[in-house]
Amino acid sequence: MHDLTATGTPALANDQICIEVDAFLKEGTLTLxxxxxxxxPIxxxxxxxFAHDGPWLADEVTFGGKTSDxxxxxxxxxxxxxxxxxxxxxxxxxxWEVVAIAATSAGDIGITYTSP
Incomplete structure:
Protein backbone atom coordinates (compact mmCIF):
# COMPACT_ATOMS: atom_id res chain seq x y z
CA MET A 1 0.00 0.00 0.00
CA HIS A 2 1.23 3.46 -0.84
CA ASP A 3 1.76 5.98 1.90
CA LEU A 4 -0.90 8.53 0.93
CA THR A 5 -2.12 11.53 2.84
CA ALA A 6 -4.51 14.33 1.94
CA THR A 7 -5.30 17.69 3.47
CA GLY A 8 -7.76 20.44 2.70
CA THR A 9 -11.39 20.55 1.72
CA PRO A 10 -12.03 20.07 -2.02
CA ALA A 11 -14.26 22.66 -3.65
CA LEU A 12 -15.44 22.79 -7.24
CA ALA A 13 -13.99 25.59 -9.35
CA ASN A 14 -17.50 26.09 -10.72
CA ASP A 15 -20.88 24.55 -9.95
CA GLN A 16 -20.76 22.10 -12.86
CA ILE A 17 -19.77 18.43 -12.76
CA CYS A 18 -19.00 16.50 -15.96
CA ILE A 19 -19.18 12.75 -16.60
CA GLU A 20 -18.13 11.17 -19.90
CA VAL A 21 -19.57 7.83 -20.96
CA ASP A 22 -18.12 5.66 -23.74
CA ALA A 23 -20.50 3.79 -26.03
CA PHE A 24 -19.09 1.36 -28.55
CA LEU A 25 -21.34 0.94 -31.58
CA LYS A 26 -21.66 -2.12 -33.77
CA GLU A 27 -20.02 -1.26 -37.07
CA GLY A 28 -22.47 -0.48 -39.85
CA THR A 29 -25.44 0.28 -37.60
CA LEU A 30 -25.20 4.08 -37.90
CA THR A 31 -24.12 6.47 -40.64
CA LEU A 32 -23.76 10.20 -40.07
CA PRO A 41 -19.04 5.62 -36.22
CA ILE A 42 -17.88 2.76 -34.04
CA PHE A 50 -24.72 18.60 -13.89
CA ALA A 51 -25.22 22.14 -12.69
CA HIS A 52 -25.68 22.48 -8.94
CA ASP A 53 -29.26 23.68 -9.28
CA GLY A 54 -30.48 21.52 -12.16
CA PRO A 55 -30.73 18.00 -13.62
CA TRP A 56 -28.07 16.11 -15.56
CA LEU A 57 -27.99 17.21 -19.22
CA ALA A 58 -26.33 15.65 -22.25
CA ASP A 59 -23.86 18.33 -23.38
CA GLU A 60 -22.15 16.83 -26.42
CA VAL A 61 -21.33 13.59 -28.15
CA THR A 62 -18.14 12.90 -30.08
CA PHE A 63 -18.37 10.15 -32.68
CA GLY A 64 -15.26 8.37 -33.89
CA GLY A 65 -15.15 6.15 -36.93
CA LYS A 66 -14.20 5.93 -40.57
CA THR A 67 -15.26 7.70 -43.72
CA SER A 68 -16.27 5.76 -46.83
CA ASP A 69 -12.68 6.05 -48.07
CA TRP A 96 -30.51 10.89 -29.30
CA GLU A 97 -30.68 7.07 -29.38
CA VAL A 98 -26.89 6.96 -28.87
CA VAL A 99 -27.27 9.42 -25.97
CA ALA A 100 -29.96 7.18 -24.46
CA ILE A 101 -27.65 4.15 -24.73
CA ALA A 102 -24.92 6.07 -22.91
CA ALA A 103 -27.41 7.37 -20.34
CA THR A 104 -28.43 3.79 -19.54
CA SER A 105 -24.79 3.00 -18.80
CA ALA A 106 -24.52 6.18 -16.76
CA GLY A 107 -27.55 5.05 -14.75
CA ASP A 108 -25.54 2.02 -13.70
CA ILE A 109 -23.22 4.42 -11.87
CA GLY A 110 -25.98 6.53 -10.39
CA ILE A 111 -26.61 9.16 -13.05
CA THR A 112 -30.23 9.57 -14.01
CA TYR A 113 -31.10 11.17 -17.31
CA THR A 114 -34.22 11.33 -19.43
CA SER A 115 -33.98 11.70 -23.20
CA PRO A 116 -35.77 14.69 -24.68
Missing part, protein backbone atom coordinates in the same frame (compact mmCIF):
# COMPACT_ATOMS: atom_id res chain seq x y z
CA UNK A 33 -23.54 12.54 -43.04
CA UNK A 34 -22.15 16.05 -42.80
CA UNK A 35 -21.18 18.21 -45.74
CA UNK A 36 -21.74 15.31 -48.12
CA UNK A 37 -19.23 13.10 -46.29
CA UNK A 38 -20.37 9.90 -44.59
CA UNK A 39 -19.00 8.78 -41.21
CA UNK A 40 -19.58 5.26 -39.97
CA UNK A 43 -17.42 4.82 -30.88
CA UNK A 44 -19.32 7.61 -29.17
CA UNK A 45 -18.19 9.59 -26.14
CA UNK A 46 -21.17 11.32 -24.52
CA UNK A 47 -20.51 14.13 -22.06
CA UNK A 48 -23.14 14.72 -19.37
CA UNK A 49 -23.06 17.85 -17.20
CA UNK A 70 -11.31 4.55 -44.83
CA UNK A 71 -10.02 7.72 -43.11
CA UNK A 72 -10.37 7.87 -39.33
CA UNK A 73 -12.34 10.94 -38.25
CA UNK A 74 -14.20 12.40 -35.31
CA UNK A 75 -17.38 14.45 -35.32
CA UNK A 76 -18.58 16.37 -32.26
CA UNK A 77 -22.26 17.28 -31.97
CA UNK A 78 -23.42 19.92 -29.49
CA UNK A 79 -26.53 18.61 -27.75
CA UNK A 80 -27.52 21.67 -25.71
CA UNK A 81 -29.39 24.62 -27.15
CA UNK A 82 -27.74 28.04 -27.35
CA UNK A 83 -29.01 29.04 -23.88
CA UNK A 84 -27.56 25.79 -22.39
CA UNK A 85 -30.81 24.92 -20.61
CA UNK A 86 -32.23 22.14 -22.77
CA UNK A 87 -31.76 19.92 -25.82
CA UNK A 88 -30.82 21.34 -29.21
CA UNK A 89 -33.76 21.15 -31.60
CA UNK A 90 -33.48 19.51 -35.00
CA UNK A 91 -30.92 16.81 -34.23
CA UNK A 92 -31.61 13.45 -35.89
CA UNK A 93 -33.27 10.81 -33.69
CA UNK A 94 -30.41 8.28 -34.04
CA UNK A 95 -28.09 10.74 -32.25
Missing amino acids: TKGGQDLR HALVKFV GKSVELTVDLLNDSFDGPRAGLPDPI
Whole structure:
Protein backbone atom coordinates (compact mmCIF):
# COMPACT_ATOMS: atom_id res chain seq x y z
CA MET A 1 0.00 0.00 0.00
CA HIS A 2 1.23 3.46 -0.84
CA ASP A 3 1.76 5.98 1.90
CA LEU A 4 -0.90 8.53 0.93
CA THR A 5 -2.12 11.53 2.84
CA ALA A 6 -4.51 14.33 1.94
CA THR A 7 -5.30 17.69 3.47
CA GLY A 8 -7.76 20.44 2.70
CA THR A 9 -11.39 20.55 1.72
CA PRO A 10 -12.03 20.07 -2.02
CA ALA A 11 -14.26 22.66 -3.65
CA LEU A 12 -15.44 22.79 -7.24
CA ALA A 13 -13.99 25.59 -9.35
CA ASN A 14 -17.50 26.09 -10.72
CA ASP A 15 -20.88 24.55 -9.95
CA GLN A 16 -20.76 22.10 -12.86
CA ILE A 17 -19.77 18.43 -12.76
CA CYS A 18 -19.00 16.50 -15.96
CA ILE A 19 -19.18 12.75 -16.60
CA GLU A 20 -18.13 11.17 -19.90
CA VAL A 21 -19.57 7.83 -20.96
CA ASP A 22 -18.12 5.66 -23.74
CA ALA A 23 -20.50 3.79 -26.03
CA PHE A 24 -19.09 1.36 -28.55
CA LEU A 25 -21.34 0.94 -31.58
CA LYS A 26 -21.66 -2.12 -33.77
CA GLU A 27 -20.02 -1.26 -37.07
CA GLY A 28 -22.47 -0.48 -39.85
CA THR A 29 -25.44 0.28 -37.60
CA LEU A 30 -25.20 4.08 -37.90
CA THR A 31 -24.12 6.47 -40.64
CA LEU A 32 -23.76 10.20 -40.07
CA THR A 33 -23.54 12.54 -43.04
CA LYS A 34 -22.15 16.05 -42.80
CA GLY A 35 -21.18 18.21 -45.74
CA GLY A 36 -21.74 15.31 -48.12
CA GLN A 37 -19.23 13.10 -46.29
CA ASP A 38 -20.37 9.90 -44.59
CA LEU A 39 -19.00 8.78 -41.21
CA ARG A 40 -19.58 5.26 -39.97
CA PRO A 41 -19.04 5.62 -36.22
CA ILE A 42 -17.88 2.76 -34.04
CA HIS A 43 -17.42 4.82 -30.88
CA ALA A 44 -19.32 7.61 -29.17
CA LEU A 45 -18.19 9.59 -26.14
CA VAL A 46 -21.17 11.32 -24.52
CA LYS A 47 -20.51 14.13 -22.06
CA PHE A 48 -23.14 14.72 -19.37
CA VAL A 49 -23.06 17.85 -17.20
CA PHE A 50 -24.72 18.60 -13.89
CA ALA A 51 -25.22 22.14 -12.69
CA HIS A 52 -25.68 22.48 -8.94
CA ASP A 53 -29.26 23.68 -9.28
CA GLY A 54 -30.48 21.52 -12.16
CA PRO A 55 -30.73 18.00 -13.62
CA TRP A 56 -28.07 16.11 -15.56
CA LEU A 57 -27.99 17.21 -19.22
CA ALA A 58 -26.33 15.65 -22.25
CA ASP A 59 -23.86 18.33 -23.38
CA GLU A 60 -22.15 16.83 -26.42
CA VAL A 61 -21.33 13.59 -28.15
CA THR A 62 -18.14 12.90 -30.08
CA PHE A 63 -18.37 10.15 -32.68
CA GLY A 64 -15.26 8.37 -33.89
CA GLY A 65 -15.15 6.15 -36.93
CA LYS A 66 -14.20 5.93 -40.57
CA THR A 67 -15.26 7.70 -43.72
CA SER A 68 -16.27 5.76 -46.83
CA ASP A 69 -12.68 6.05 -48.07
CA GLY A 70 -11.31 4.55 -44.83
CA LYS A 71 -10.02 7.72 -43.11
CA SER A 72 -10.37 7.87 -39.33
CA VAL A 73 -12.34 10.94 -38.25
CA GLU A 74 -14.20 12.40 -35.31
CA LEU A 75 -17.38 14.45 -35.32
CA THR A 76 -18.58 16.37 -32.26
CA VAL A 77 -22.26 17.28 -31.97
CA ASP A 78 -23.42 19.92 -29.49
CA LEU A 79 -26.53 18.61 -27.75
CA LEU A 80 -27.52 21.67 -25.71
CA ASN A 81 -29.39 24.62 -27.15
CA ASP A 82 -27.74 28.04 -27.35
CA SER A 83 -29.01 29.04 -23.88
CA PHE A 84 -27.56 25.79 -22.39
CA ASP A 85 -30.81 24.92 -20.61
CA GLY A 86 -32.23 22.14 -22.77
CA PRO A 87 -31.76 19.92 -25.82
CA ARG A 88 -30.82 21.34 -29.21
CA ALA A 89 -33.76 21.15 -31.60
CA GLY A 90 -33.48 19.51 -35.00
CA LEU A 91 -30.92 16.81 -34.23
CA PRO A 92 -31.61 13.45 -35.89
CA ASP A 93 -33.27 10.81 -33.69
CA PRO A 94 -30.41 8.28 -34.04
CA ILE A 95 -28.09 10.74 -32.25
CA TRP A 96 -30.51 10.89 -29.30
CA GLU A 97 -30.68 7.07 -29.38
CA VAL A 98 -26.89 6.96 -28.87
CA VAL A 99 -27.27 9.42 -25.97
CA ALA A 100 -29.96 7.18 -24.46
CA ILE A 101 -27.65 4.15 -24.73
CA ALA A 102 -24.92 6.07 -22.91
CA ALA A 103 -27.41 7.37 -20.34
CA THR A 104 -28.43 3.79 -19.54
CA SER A 105 -24.79 3.00 -18.80
CA ALA A 106 -24.52 6.18 -16.76
CA GLY A 107 -27.55 5.05 -14.75
CA ASP A 108 -25.54 2.02 -13.70
CA ILE A 109 -23.22 4.42 -11.87
CA GLY A 110 -25.98 6.53 -10.39
CA ILE A 111 -26.61 9.16 -13.05
CA THR A 112 -30.23 9.57 -14.01
CA TYR A 113 -31.10 11.17 -17.31
CA THR A 114 -34.22 11.33 -19.43
CA SER A 115 -33.98 11.70 -23.20
CA PRO A 116 -35.77 14.69 -24.68
